[in-house]
Amino acid sequence: MRVLIVEDEPHLAEAVRDGLRLAAIAADIAGDGDSALELLGVNSYDLVVLDRDIPGPSGDEVARHVVASGSGIPILMLTAADRIDDKASGFELGADDYLTKPFELRELVLRLRALDRRRAYARPPVREIAGLRLDPFRREVFRDGRYVALTRKQFAVLEVLVAAEGGVVSAEKLLERAWDENADPLTNAVRITVSALRKRLGEPWIIATVPGVGYRIDTGTDTTASGRDTTDPGSAHA
CATH class of the missing domain: 3.40.50.2300 (Response regulator)
Incomplete structure:
Protein backbone atom coordinates (compact mmCIF):
# COMPACT_ATOMS: atom_id res chain seq x y z
CA MET A 1 0.00 0.00 0.00
CA ARG A 119 -11.94 0.18 -2.10
CA ALA A 120 -14.21 -0.37 -5.06
CA TYR A 121 -11.27 -1.70 -7.04
CA ALA A 122 -9.70 -3.52 -4.07
CA ARG A 123 -7.99 -6.85 -4.32
CA PRO A 124 -9.78 -9.83 -2.78
CA PRO A 125 -8.91 -10.14 0.94
CA VAL A 126 -6.87 -13.26 0.19
CA ARG A 127 -5.06 -14.01 -3.10
CA GLU A 128 -4.02 -17.45 -4.26
CA ILE A 129 -1.77 -18.22 -7.22
CA ALA A 130 0.54 -21.11 -8.11
CA GLY A 131 0.40 -22.60 -4.62
CA LEU A 132 0.87 -19.23 -2.89
CA ARG A 133 -1.71 -17.89 -0.47
CA LEU A 134 -1.26 -14.24 0.50
CA ASP A 135 -3.43 -12.55 3.12
CA PRO A 136 -2.78 -8.78 3.00
CA PHE A 137 -4.79 -8.05 6.16
CA ARG A 138 -3.10 -10.62 8.40
CA ARG A 139 0.22 -10.10 6.60
CA GLU A 140 0.59 -13.84 6.14
CA VAL A 141 2.00 -15.92 3.28
CA PHE A 142 1.71 -19.66 2.78
CA ARG A 143 3.26 -21.80 0.04
CA ASP A 144 1.66 -25.18 -0.46
CA GLY A 145 0.26 -24.92 3.06
CA ARG A 146 3.63 -24.00 4.62
CA TYR A 147 3.85 -20.67 6.45
CA VAL A 148 6.58 -18.40 5.06
CA ALA A 149 8.00 -15.67 7.31
CA LEU A 150 8.81 -12.53 5.32
CA THR A 151 10.23 -9.12 6.11
CA ARG A 152 7.96 -6.10 5.55
CA LYS A 153 9.69 -5.23 2.29
CA GLN A 154 9.65 -8.80 1.00
CA PHE A 155 5.93 -8.99 1.73
CA ALA A 156 5.31 -5.69 -0.07
CA VAL A 157 7.19 -6.90 -3.17
CA LEU A 158 5.39 -10.25 -3.19
CA GLU A 159 2.04 -8.50 -2.79
CA VAL A 160 2.67 -6.48 -5.96
CA LEU A 161 3.79 -9.56 -7.91
CA VAL A 162 0.83 -11.66 -6.76
CA ALA A 163 -1.60 -8.86 -7.65
CA ALA A 164 -0.24 -8.92 -11.22
CA GLU A 165 -1.55 -12.52 -11.52
CA GLY A 166 1.40 -13.81 -13.50
CA GLY A 167 1.97 -10.61 -15.45
CA VAL A 168 5.40 -9.06 -15.64
CA VAL A 169 6.15 -6.25 -13.18
CA SER A 170 9.11 -4.02 -13.95
CA ALA A 171 11.75 -3.21 -11.37
CA GLU A 172 10.69 0.43 -11.66
CA LYS A 173 7.10 -0.45 -10.80
CA LEU A 174 8.22 -2.56 -7.83
CA LEU A 175 10.35 0.33 -6.61
CA GLU A 176 7.38 2.68 -6.96
CA ARG A 177 4.84 0.44 -5.25
CA ALA A 178 6.89 -1.18 -2.48
CA TRP A 179 9.22 1.69 -1.61
CA ASP A 180 8.41 5.41 -2.00
CA GLU A 181 9.54 8.55 -3.80
CA ASN A 182 12.70 8.84 -1.70
CA ALA A 183 14.06 5.54 -3.02
CA ASP A 184 17.19 5.88 -5.13
CA PRO A 185 16.27 4.89 -8.73
CA LEU A 186 19.75 3.40 -9.14
CA THR A 187 19.58 1.23 -6.05
CA ASN A 188 19.96 -2.55 -6.18
CA ALA A 189 17.26 -2.89 -3.51
CA VAL A 190 14.71 -4.51 -5.84
CA ARG A 191 17.11 -7.16 -7.14
CA ILE A 192 18.41 -7.92 -3.65
CA THR A 193 14.90 -8.12 -2.17
CA VAL A 194 13.61 -10.37 -4.95
CA SER A 195 16.61 -12.68 -4.56
CA ALA A 196 16.04 -12.95 -0.81
CA LEU A 197 12.31 -13.44 -1.36
CA ARG A 198 12.98 -16.35 -3.73
CA LYS A 199 15.06 -18.07 -1.07
CA ARG A 200 12.39 -17.52 1.60
CA LEU A 201 9.71 -19.04 -0.64
CA GLY A 202 11.97 -22.01 -1.43
CA GLU A 203 12.36 -24.29 -4.41
CA PRO A 204 11.16 -24.76 -7.03
CA TRP A 205 11.67 -21.03 -7.63
CA ILE A 206 8.34 -19.34 -8.23
CA ILE A 207 9.51 -15.79 -9.05
CA ALA A 208 10.75 -15.70 -12.63
CA THR A 209 13.11 -13.08 -14.03
CA VAL A 210 12.12 -11.82 -17.47
CA PRO A 211 15.44 -10.49 -18.84
CA GLY A 212 15.32 -6.80 -19.67
CA VAL A 213 11.72 -6.49 -18.49
CA GLY A 214 11.08 -7.40 -14.86
CA TYR A 215 9.70 -10.16 -12.67
CA ARG A 216 6.58 -12.31 -12.50
CA ILE A 217 5.01 -15.15 -10.56
CA ASP A 218 5.57 -18.29 -12.64
CA THR A 219 2.23 -20.05 -12.90
CA GLY A 220 3.58 -22.87 -15.11
CA THR A 221 4.76 -26.28 -14.03
CA ASP A 222 8.50 -25.67 -14.62
CA THR A 223 9.47 -22.86 -12.25
CA THR A 224 13.06 -23.90 -11.60
CA ALA A 225 14.71 -22.67 -14.80
CA SER A 226 12.68 -19.49 -15.19
CA GLY A 227 13.32 -18.50 -11.60
CA ARG A 228 17.10 -18.49 -11.83
CA ASP A 229 18.55 -15.16 -10.75
CA THR A 230 21.31 -15.15 -13.39
CA THR A 231 20.20 -12.12 -15.35
CA ASP A 232 18.75 -8.80 -14.28
CA PRO A 233 16.03 -6.82 -16.00
CA GLY A 234 17.67 -4.09 -18.02
CA SER A 235 18.54 -1.56 -15.36
CA ALA A 236 20.94 -1.26 -12.45
CA HIS A 237 18.24 -1.57 -9.83
CA ALA A 238 16.48 -4.59 -11.32
Whole structure:
Protein backbone atom coordinates (compact mmCIF):
# COMPACT_ATOMS: atom_id res chain seq x y z
CA MET A 1 0.00 0.00 0.00
CA ARG A 2 1.25 3.51 -0.84
CA VAL A 3 -0.18 6.56 0.92
CA LEU A 4 0.11 10.30 0.34
CA ILE A 5 0.23 12.31 3.59
CA VAL A 6 -0.89 15.91 3.07
CA GLU A 7 0.16 17.74 6.23
CA ASP A 8 1.86 21.10 6.74
CA GLU A 9 3.33 20.36 10.18
CA PRO A 10 6.69 18.75 9.29
CA HIS A 11 7.25 16.93 12.59
CA LEU A 12 3.77 15.43 12.59
CA ALA A 13 4.00 14.47 8.92
CA GLU A 14 7.36 12.77 9.42
CA ALA A 15 6.15 10.96 12.54
CA VAL A 16 3.11 9.64 10.66
CA ARG A 17 5.26 8.63 7.68
CA ASP A 18 7.75 6.77 9.89
CA GLY A 19 4.95 5.06 11.80
CA LEU A 20 3.26 3.92 8.60
CA ARG A 21 6.53 2.54 7.28
CA LEU A 22 6.86 0.41 10.41
CA ALA A 23 3.43 -0.98 9.51
CA ALA A 24 4.71 -1.83 5.99
CA ILE A 25 2.85 1.09 4.41
CA ALA A 26 4.91 3.25 2.03
CA ALA A 27 4.21 6.96 2.44
CA ASP A 28 5.10 10.26 0.75
CA ILE A 29 4.62 13.73 2.25
CA ALA A 30 3.14 16.86 0.71
CA GLY A 31 3.43 19.98 2.87
CA ASP A 32 0.93 22.11 0.94
CA GLY A 33 -1.87 21.88 -1.58
CA ASP A 34 0.30 22.56 -4.62
CA SER A 35 2.73 19.76 -3.70
CA ALA A 36 -0.19 17.42 -3.06
CA LEU A 37 -1.70 18.06 -6.49
CA GLU A 38 1.70 17.64 -8.13
CA LEU A 39 2.38 14.29 -6.44
CA LEU A 40 -1.13 13.06 -7.20
CA GLY A 41 -0.48 13.87 -10.85
CA VAL A 42 2.73 11.86 -11.16
CA ASN A 43 2.37 8.99 -8.65
CA SER A 44 -0.16 6.27 -8.06
CA TYR A 45 -1.54 6.20 -4.51
CA ASP A 46 -3.86 3.79 -2.76
CA LEU A 47 -4.99 6.31 -0.12
CA VAL A 48 -4.71 9.99 0.79
CA VAL A 49 -4.35 11.20 4.40
CA LEU A 50 -5.47 14.81 4.15
CA ASP A 51 -5.27 17.76 6.53
CA ARG A 52 -7.89 20.35 5.61
CA ASP A 53 -5.96 23.40 6.83
CA ILE A 54 -2.89 23.56 4.56
CA PRO A 55 -1.17 26.35 2.59
CA GLY A 56 -1.94 26.86 -1.08
CA PRO A 57 -5.00 25.04 -2.37
CA SER A 58 -6.80 23.94 0.77
CA GLY A 59 -7.36 20.38 1.81
CA ASP A 60 -10.95 20.77 0.69
CA GLU A 61 -9.77 21.77 -2.79
CA VAL A 62 -7.42 18.78 -2.90
CA ALA A 63 -10.33 16.53 -1.91
CA ARG A 64 -12.47 17.98 -4.71
CA HIS A 65 -9.65 17.32 -7.17
CA VAL A 66 -9.30 13.70 -6.07
CA VAL A 67 -13.04 13.10 -6.37
CA ALA A 68 -13.28 14.88 -9.74
CA SER A 69 -10.37 12.86 -11.14
CA GLY A 70 -12.44 9.70 -10.95
CA SER A 71 -9.45 7.79 -9.55
CA GLY A 72 -11.48 6.34 -6.70
CA ILE A 73 -8.65 6.98 -4.24
CA PRO A 74 -10.12 6.91 -0.71
CA ILE A 75 -9.55 10.03 1.40
CA LEU A 76 -9.03 10.02 5.14
CA MET A 77 -9.27 13.55 6.54
CA LEU A 78 -6.89 14.00 9.47
CA THR A 79 -7.59 17.38 11.04
CA ALA A 80 -8.10 19.34 14.23
CA ALA A 81 -11.55 20.48 13.02
CA ASP A 82 -13.66 18.26 15.25
CA ARG A 83 -17.15 19.79 15.24
CA ILE A 84 -19.93 17.67 13.80
CA ASP A 85 -20.49 20.34 11.12
CA ASP A 86 -16.81 20.05 10.12
CA LYS A 87 -17.14 16.30 9.82
CA ALA A 88 -20.36 16.60 7.85
CA SER A 89 -18.83 19.02 5.36
CA GLY A 90 -15.78 16.77 5.03
CA PHE A 91 -17.88 13.77 4.14
CA GLU A 92 -19.90 15.88 1.73
CA LEU A 93 -16.67 16.81 -0.04
CA GLY A 94 -15.93 13.15 -0.60
CA ALA A 95 -13.99 12.02 2.48
CA ASP A 96 -14.28 8.30 3.15
CA ASP A 97 -13.18 8.58 6.78
CA TYR A 98 -12.47 11.35 9.28
CA LEU A 99 -9.99 11.27 12.18
CA THR A 100 -9.46 14.21 14.49
CA LYS A 101 -6.22 15.34 16.12
CA PRO A 102 -4.77 14.30 18.50
CA PHE A 103 -4.94 10.66 17.45
CA GLU A 104 -3.28 7.31 18.03
CA LEU A 105 -1.07 6.08 15.19
CA ARG A 106 -2.39 2.55 15.63
CA GLU A 107 -5.93 3.76 14.99
CA LEU A 108 -4.79 5.55 11.84
CA VAL A 109 -3.15 2.35 10.56
CA LEU A 110 -6.31 0.33 11.30
CA ARG A 111 -8.50 2.86 9.51
CA LEU A 112 -6.20 2.95 6.48
CA ARG A 113 -6.21 -0.82 6.19
CA ALA A 114 -10.00 -0.86 6.51
CA LEU A 115 -10.30 1.73 3.74
CA ASP A 116 -7.91 -0.25 1.56
CA ARG A 117 -10.07 -3.36 1.96
CA ARG A 118 -13.22 -1.46 1.07
CA ARG A 119 -11.94 0.18 -2.10
CA ALA A 120 -14.21 -0.37 -5.06
CA TYR A 121 -11.27 -1.70 -7.04
CA ALA A 122 -9.70 -3.52 -4.07
CA ARG A 123 -7.99 -6.85 -4.32
CA PRO A 124 -9.78 -9.83 -2.78
CA PRO A 125 -8.91 -10.14 0.94
CA VAL A 126 -6.87 -13.26 0.19
CA ARG A 127 -5.06 -14.01 -3.10
CA GLU A 128 -4.02 -17.45 -4.26
CA ILE A 129 -1.77 -18.22 -7.22
CA ALA A 130 0.54 -21.11 -8.11
CA GLY A 131 0.40 -22.60 -4.62
CA LEU A 132 0.87 -19.23 -2.89
CA ARG A 133 -1.71 -17.89 -0.47
CA LEU A 134 -1.26 -14.24 0.50
CA ASP A 135 -3.43 -12.55 3.12
CA PRO A 136 -2.78 -8.78 3.00
CA PHE A 137 -4.79 -8.05 6.16
CA ARG A 138 -3.10 -10.62 8.40
CA ARG A 139 0.22 -10.10 6.60
CA GLU A 140 0.59 -13.84 6.14
CA VAL A 141 2.00 -15.92 3.28
CA PHE A 142 1.71 -19.66 2.78
CA ARG A 143 3.26 -21.80 0.04
CA ASP A 144 1.66 -25.18 -0.46
CA GLY A 145 0.26 -24.92 3.06
CA ARG A 146 3.63 -24.00 4.62
CA TYR A 147 3.85 -20.67 6.45
CA VAL A 148 6.58 -18.40 5.06
CA ALA A 149 8.00 -15.67 7.31
CA LEU A 150 8.81 -12.53 5.32
CA THR A 151 10.23 -9.12 6.11
CA ARG A 152 7.96 -6.10 5.55
CA LYS A 153 9.69 -5.23 2.29
CA GLN A 154 9.65 -8.80 1.00
CA PHE A 155 5.93 -8.99 1.73
CA ALA A 156 5.31 -5.69 -0.07
CA VAL A 157 7.19 -6.90 -3.17
CA LEU A 158 5.39 -10.25 -3.19
CA GLU A 159 2.04 -8.50 -2.79
CA VAL A 160 2.67 -6.48 -5.96
CA LEU A 161 3.79 -9.56 -7.91
CA VAL A 162 0.83 -11.66 -6.76
CA ALA A 163 -1.60 -8.86 -7.65
CA ALA A 164 -0.24 -8.92 -11.22
CA GLU A 165 -1.55 -12.52 -11.52
CA GLY A 166 1.40 -13.81 -13.50
CA GLY A 167 1.97 -10.61 -15.45
CA VAL A 168 5.40 -9.06 -15.64
CA VAL A 169 6.15 -6.25 -13.18
CA SER A 170 9.11 -4.02 -13.95
CA ALA A 171 11.75 -3.21 -11.37
CA GLU A 172 10.69 0.43 -11.66
CA LYS A 173 7.10 -0.45 -10.80
CA LEU A 174 8.22 -2.56 -7.83
CA LEU A 175 10.35 0.33 -6.61
CA GLU A 176 7.38 2.68 -6.96
CA ARG A 177 4.84 0.44 -5.25
CA ALA A 178 6.89 -1.18 -2.48
CA TRP A 179 9.22 1.69 -1.61
CA ASP A 180 8.41 5.41 -2.00
CA GLU A 181 9.54 8.55 -3.80
CA ASN A 182 12.70 8.84 -1.70
CA ALA A 183 14.06 5.54 -3.02
CA ASP A 184 17.19 5.88 -5.13
CA PRO A 185 16.27 4.89 -8.73
CA LEU A 186 19.75 3.40 -9.14
CA THR A 187 19.58 1.23 -6.05
CA ASN A 188 19.96 -2.55 -6.18
CA ALA A 189 17.26 -2.89 -3.51
CA VAL A 190 14.71 -4.51 -5.84
CA ARG A 191 17.11 -7.16 -7.14
CA ILE A 192 18.41 -7.92 -3.65
CA THR A 193 14.90 -8.12 -2.17
CA VAL A 194 13.61 -10.37 -4.95
CA SER A 195 16.61 -12.68 -4.56
CA ALA A 196 16.04 -12.95 -0.81
CA LEU A 197 12.31 -13.44 -1.36
CA ARG A 198 12.98 -16.35 -3.73
CA LYS A 199 15.06 -18.07 -1.07
CA ARG A 200 12.39 -17.52 1.60
CA LEU A 201 9.71 -19.04 -0.64
CA GLY A 202 11.97 -22.01 -1.43
CA GLU A 203 12.36 -24.29 -4.41
CA PRO A 204 11.16 -24.76 -7.03
CA TRP A 205 11.67 -21.03 -7.63
CA ILE A 206 8.34 -19.34 -8.23
CA ILE A 207 9.51 -15.79 -9.05
CA ALA A 208 10.75 -15.70 -12.63
CA THR A 209 13.11 -13.08 -14.03
CA VAL A 210 12.12 -11.82 -17.47
CA PRO A 211 15.44 -10.49 -18.84
CA GLY A 212 15.32 -6.80 -19.67
CA VAL A 213 11.72 -6.49 -18.49
CA GLY A 214 11.08 -7.40 -14.86
CA TYR A 215 9.70 -10.16 -12.67
CA ARG A 216 6.58 -12.31 -12.50
CA ILE A 217 5.01 -15.15 -10.56
CA ASP A 218 5.57 -18.29 -12.64
CA THR A 219 2.23 -20.05 -12.90
CA GLY A 220 3.58 -22.87 -15.11
CA THR A 221 4.76 -26.28 -14.03
CA ASP A 222 8.50 -25.67 -14.62
CA THR A 223 9.47 -22.86 -12.25
CA THR A 224 13.06 -23.90 -11.60
CA ALA A 225 14.71 -22.67 -14.80
CA SER A 226 12.68 -19.49 -15.19
CA GLY A 227 13.32 -18.50 -11.60
CA ARG A 228 17.10 -18.49 -11.83
CA ASP A 229 18.55 -15.16 -10.75
CA THR A 230 21.31 -15.15 -13.39
CA THR A 231 20.20 -12.12 -15.35
CA ASP A 232 18.75 -8.80 -14.28
CA PRO A 233 16.03 -6.82 -16.00
CA GLY A 234 17.67 -4.09 -18.02
CA SER A 235 18.54 -1.56 -15.36
CA ALA A 236 20.94 -1.26 -12.45
CA HIS A 237 18.24 -1.57 -9.83
CA ALA A 238 16.48 -4.59 -11.32
